Amino acid sequence: MNHGRKFTARPLGLQVKFFITYCMIVSLLCGSIGIVYYKTTGSALSRMVTKDALTILQKNNQIIDQQLESIENYANSFVADQSFDDYMVQYQAAQSVYDYYRLDHPITKLLHNYFSSSPSIFSAHVITRKTSYGELFGSNIIPVQNFSKSRIYQAAIAGEGKTVWIPTYDFFTEYGQSSILSEKDPYRSVFSAAKLIWQTSDDYMVLVIHFLDDVYSELFETQFTEYEGSYFVIAPDGSIVCQSGGSAFDPSGAPPLATSTFSQDSGYVIQKLEGEEFIVCYDVSDITGWISAWVIRQDVILNQFANELAQNLAVILIILIILPLILILYINAKMIRPLNALQEGIKETGKGNFRTEVKVEGFQEIR
Numbered sequence: 001m002n003h004g005r006k007f008t009a010r011p012l013g014l015q016v017k018f019f020i021t022y023c024m025i026v027s028l029l030c031g032s033i034g035i036v037y038y039k040t041t042g043s044a045l046s047r048m049v050t051k052d053a054l055t056i057l058q059k060n061n062q063i064i065d066q067q068l069e070s071i072e073n074y075a076n077s078f079v080a081d082q083s084f085d086d087y088m089v090q091y092q093a094a095q096s097v098y099d100y101y102r103l104d105h106p107i108t109k110l111l112h113n114y115f116s117s118s119p120s121i122f123s124a125h126v127i128t129r130k131t132s133y134g135e136l137f138g139s140n141i142i143p144v145q146n147f148s149k150s151r152i153y154q155a156a157i158a159g160e161g162k163t164v165w166i167p168t169y170d171f172f173t174e175y176g177q178s179s180i181l182s183e184k185d186p187y188r189s190v191f192s193a194a195k196l197i198w199q200t201s202d203d204y205m206v207l208v209i210h211f212l213d214d215v216y217s218e219l220f221e222t223q224f225t226e227y228e229g230s231y232f233v234i235a236p237d238g239s240i241v242c243q244s245g246g247s248a249f250d251p252s253g254a255p256p257l258a259t260s261t262f263s264q265d266s267g268y269v270i271q272k273l274e275g276e277e278f279i280v281c282y283d284v285s286d287i288t289g290w291i292s293a294w295v296i297r298q299d300v301i302l303n304q305f306a307n308e309l310a311q312n313l314a315v316i317l318i319i320l321i322i323l324p325l326i327l328i329l330y331i332n333a334k335m336i337r338p339l340n341a342l343q344e345g346i347k348e349t350g351k352g353n354f355r356t357e358v359k360v361e362g363f364q365e366i367r
Contacts, residue, residue, distance in 0.1 A: 050268050050279050053229075053294045057283040058266060060219050061292050067120055067215075068193075068287045072163045075195050075207055078114045088198070088205065091128070100131045107133040115209065122190060122210040129203045146176040147206075156194035156206045165288040166192045167239035168213045189213050191241055216242035216292075229296030241290055262291065 078084060087107050094100050107126055111134050115124040125134030127147050147153050151174065155164045168191040171177075190210045197205040220231045221244065233241035262269065268281040273295075282293040 046279065050281060053296075054266065054268055054281040054283070057281055057292050057294055061283045061285050063219065064216065065285055065287045067118070068165075068285075071115070071118060071121065071193065071209060072287065074114045074118075075163055075193065075209065078110070079195065079197055079207065081110065081114075084110055091205070104131075104133055108135060111135070120211055120215045122212050124207070124209045126197070126205060126207055128205050142175055142208075143177070148204075149176070150174050152192050152194050152208055153204075153206060156196045156208075157199070157204075159194070159196060161196050163193055163195045165290070166194060167235040167237075167241045167290070171210075213242045217244070220244065220292075229294055232291075232293045232295065234291045234293060236289055236291070 084107070087103055087110075091100065091103055094103075111124045111126065115121050123135055125132055125142065127133075127142060127144065129148065130144065132142050132144055132147075151169070152166050155166050158164070168189055171188050171190050190212055192211065193209040195207040197207055199205075216233050220242070230244045232243045235241060262282050262284075266283040268279060271278050271280050276297055278295050278297055280293055280295050282291050284291050
């Protein structure tokens with residue numbers, strides 16, 4: 001008859017018990033330290049990241065404001081130019097269509113001299129009720145008959161000679177050219193500066209400068225690579241000038257920022273958007289009055305910090321476990337094993353085997 005062999009669990013040795021207890025204590029200690037550190041440092045980290053983002057926003061606005069301010073100065077110099085003053089006199093004295101077209105080359109050349117040096121400018125024009133002067137690219141054409149119906153014209157008239165800024169719009173839709181609308185047209189999304197030069201009861205002359213919206217996006221996307229989140233440039237009326245990862249004139253990707261809570265020209269607030277808490281850093285342009293904002297969920301910053309903290313604690317925990325393990329193995333090799341060998345030798349001697357030799361290697365005290 002075959003009898004099944006009975007296996008009994010071997011009791012854990014003192015060393016193993018000690019090591020397991022040590023690992024549990026170290027794990028609990030690291031976990032407790034991590035929780036306390038997370039609670040005390042997480043909020044400070046959020047403030048630090050927020051201040052860094054706000055500083056980036058302020059510097060970006062300063063850079064763009066310098067560019068736009070120089071363009072305003074160019075516009076004032078262009079209107080005050082003696083050559084342009086002569087062209088206006090010739091325009092007002094024109095008697096035929098030919099007289100209007102004859103001014104196209106000198107006025108366009110003067111526009112080119114003033115505005116072509118700025119890489120941020122897409123095109124510049126002088127637009128009247130009768131004709132338009134300046135250069136355009138691709139399929140972008142400003143129909144004179146539609147210009148007086150546009151927001152650009154209305155803003156210029158309201159500005160009464162001051163340079164006004166119009167948030168990003170769909171070029172083709174704004175000027176009544178939906179029939180040639182193209183999603184892929186690189187010059188579809190623009191924002192503009194406009195300045196009323198003069199106006200009579202039956203005519204007007206407006207300087208219009210167009211910009212592609214990547215003036216903002218190129219700068220913002222290179223500055224915020226270290227942080228998650230989204231950036232927005234918003235006009236005071238809520239119009240989107242530029243936003244990360246989407247079209248400016250399609251605000252479907254923009255969170256409903258409560259700009260009314262921005263009590264200062266620059267700062268940060270915590271807003272609840274779509275049921276989640278967001279940190280919103282903002283800075284107002286001195287030139288356009290537009291608000292540059294960087295938006296990030298508050299828990300994203302804390303989660304990034306928590307992941308880094310967990311990785312660091314894991315490394316510390318592994319080190320604190322491995323080093324004692326190595327030490328235990330070393331002591332076992334140098335002290336415990338020789339003692340075990342000596343114990344076995346004594347047992348053999350007790351059995352009457354007096355020829356037993358015990359080779360003990362280890363610390364001097366054991367020898």
